[in-house]
Amino acid sequence: MRGNVIGFDPDTNTGAISGYDGRRYDFATQDWRGQIRPRHGDVVDFQADGQRGHNIYLIEPEYVPPSFGQLYFSPHGRISRSQYWLRFVLPVALIEIGLSVVAGASVGSGKVVAASIVYILLGVFVIAAFWPNLAVLIKRAHDRDWPWPFILLLCVPLVQFWPLIELGFLRGTIGHNRFGADPVPRQ
Numbered sequence: 001m002r003g004n005v006i007g008f009d010p011d012t013n014t015g016a017i018s019g020y021d022g023r024r025y026d027f028a029t030q031d032w033r034g035q036i037r038p039r040h041g042d043v044v045d046f047q048a049d050g051q052r053g054h055n056i057y058l059i060e061p062e063y064v065p066p067s068f069g070q071l072y073f074s075p076h077g078r079i080s081r082s083q084y085w086l087r088f089v090l091p092v093a094l095i096e097i098g099l100s101v102v103a104g105a106s107v108g109s110g111k112v113v114a115a116s117i118v119y120i121l122l123g124v125f126v127i128a129a130f131w132p133n134l135a136v137l138i139k140r141a142h143d144r145d146w147p148w149p150f151i152l153l154l155c156v157p158l159v160q161f162w163p164l165i166e167l168g169f170l171r172g173t174i175g176h177n178r179f180g181a182d183p184v185p186r187q
Contacts, residue, residue: 003025003043006024044059065183072132079140145177145179
């Protein structure tokens with residue numbers, strides 16, 4: 001039977017599977033036949049014995065979209081191009097453009113103090129967005145099956161165009177890779 005891992009507690013070495021038959025099955029580490037630890041969302045094939053699952057084999061991990069905090073602050077996992085553009089680039093660009101327009105309008109109307117405050121806010125925003133930018137770029141590199149140092153190529157003047165194309169425009173690895181499940185659902 002197939003199902004999804006709905007939880008695993010490494011402290012007690014126990015977990016639960018939601019079977020495709022609509023029932024819940026408990027399991028222990030000795031029932032798990034995978035190389036990596038069970039994670040929420042993993043698709044598994046298992047044998048059911050009452051309320052217990054055994055001989056559990058990992059088929060392919062299921063992608064669980066990152067929460068707000070995971071997207072912006074954790075460098076672990078993968079994100080798709082659409083998540084990169086719509087959940088990171090677009091909102092950050094809108095905030096930066098909005099602050100720049102307000103600052104420019106303040107300067108144009110002679111309100112230098114107001115413009116200075118907005119420019120300070122813009123600077124604080126750029127500094128605050130530094131870590132989220134790194135975390136998101138690392139996840140995009142992971143989607144392309146590159147380790148995190150790949151993003152350092154963005155700092156090299158003659159080759160920075162290549163990683164920009166890789167991270168922003170090319171589809172990630174199809175299927176599971178060493179960094180997690182495929183964020184693009186299969187058709």
